[in-house]
Amino acid sequence: MLNEFIPVCEPTYGLEERTALIDAFDSGWVSSGGEYNDKLETDFAAYCHVKHGVSVCNGTVAIHLAIRALGLSAGDEVIVPNHNGIYGIYALMYEGITPVLVEAEGLTWNIDPDLIERSITSKTKAIMVVHLYGHPCDMDAISEIAEKHGLPVIEDAAQAHGAEYKGRRAGSLGTIATFSLFANKVITSGEGGVIVTDSEELANKCRYYRNQCFPLNGPRHFIHEDIGYNYRMTNVQAALAWAQLGKIDDLIDGRRRVNAEYRRHLEGVPGIGFQHEMSWAKNIFWMTAITIDPVEAGFKRNDLERHLIDQQIQTRRLFVGMNQQPVLETETQDSGEEAGFPVSDFLADNGLYLPSSSHLEQEKIEAISVAITELVSS
Ligand SMILES: Cc1ncc(COP(=O)(O)O)c(C=O)c1O
Structure with a gap:
């Protein structure tokens, strides 16, 4: 046992982050629309292999803007994974859109493509997928359904920066994608988010709504034609995220190393299960999740x-499914799943993620693994 508190996740910072932060501060440009916002938007989009990036103040509003940009509105239905955090569901609820819950599949814990089509109705206007814990969804199967029904796909990639599906990066797999840059994410700006898309039209709509619907070009006459928001990210936050982006590959390698070490110690221990990594996927293992x-x-x-x-080792439970959320009792429409949501319920009752910082030391992973096996053999 180590006599030290081990948090479930901490950011990994160095000199580059300090330098960028001081530079942004010294430039005097501390609000939004600064040099680092531009650099982050360009470089993050390039990293995802898409054309446009839009920085925003968190991952939840990123989803809200994606929904607005796609023109979804009250009375529409959107397919969502049941095993999920509430974030994207809230964004739908802000607009009076009905989330239609689809069960997870048992290996990756992502939305089960085989259950999507039967949930599509004449009111369905989009499919929202979430690449959970860093594992990309099965996008060929999902895109085929989306194309057949003429539906856009929103990728919630809040937990999956740099994840790959058949060699293609998360963020480039749907119509529009959103990321969170919260402190526990692979790269962070403290609070923050980025939207990426190949569509100039969608990117410009996001920029327009983000900035209180001031015209993108032209004079600010304080005439507003739509409902807008202040969802801007500051230049200081962007500087931090941009410096982090410069080292994202090392940070992802760190998360994958942590996962491989836990597996080395714990795979085969009776009763302990891991999120699977499919042969077509690069899971960034944002968090090492076990059941x-x-x-x-x-x-x-x-x-x-x-x-x-x-033993001073912090963990977090996996998400409680949307089928169990009191706030959604009258808002959702389930997918007619007679069997209920057994995978989601199992994960909610039995899932947990372990400390997973990119820089987590070997000796701490060992100590955590020993603490787990101790309980198994006691
Ligand atoms: C899957 C998912 N989507 C969206 C979000 C929302 O991001 P934020 O906390 O930056 O609003 C999170 C945050 O943890 C998340 O895990």
């Missing part, structure tokens, strides 16, 4: 959670 089968392991997820925090 505890209480029958096989002889203890419950909550027991492990307590055991680890007693």
Whole structure:
């Protein structure tokens, strides 16, 4: 046991971040629309292999702007994964759009493409996918359905910067994609987000709504034709994110190393399961997520959670499915899934993610793994 608190995730910073932050500060340009906003937008879009990037103040509003830019509105339905955080669902609810819940599949825990089509109705106007814990969704199957029904695909890639589907990067796999730059993400600006798309029209709509619907070009006469928002990211936040982007490949390698080490210690331990990495995927393992089968392991997820925090090891539970959210009781339409949501419910009851910082030291991974196996053999 190490006599030290191990947080579930910490950002990895160095001199480059300090230099960029001081530069942004010294430039005097601390609000939005600065040099670092431009650099982040250009370089992040290039990293995702798409044409346009739009920086915003967090990942939730990134999804909201994507929805506005696509012209979705009250009364529409959007297909969403049931095993998910509430973020994209909130963004739909802001507009009075109905989320239609589709169950996860059991290996990657992402939306199950085989269950999407039967949930499509005449009101369906888009499919929102979420690349969970860093694993890309099965995009060929999803794109085929989307094309057949003429639906745009929103990629919520908040947890999947740099993830790849058949060699193509997350962010380039749908019509428009959104990222979060919250502190626990692979790269961060503290709070922040980026929207990427190949469509100039969609990117410009996002920029327009982001900035209170001031005209993109031309004088500011304070005449507003639509409802807009202040969803801008500051130049200082952009400087931090831009410096982080310069080292993203190392940060992803760090997350993959952490996952490989946990697997080396824990794979085969009775009752412990891992999120799968499909042969066509590069999972960035934003977080190393495990499940505890209480029958096989002889203890419950909550027991492990307590055991680890007693040893100063912080963990987080996996998402509670949208089928269990009180706020959604009257807002959602489930997909007619008679079997309910067994995969999502299993993950909510038995899933947990382990400390996963990119720089997490080997000895800490070992100590955490020992703490877990101790409980298995006790
Ligand atoms: C899948 C997913 N989507 C969206 C978001 C929202 O991002 P933010 O916290 O930056 O608003 C998060 C945040 O953790 C997320 O995990």
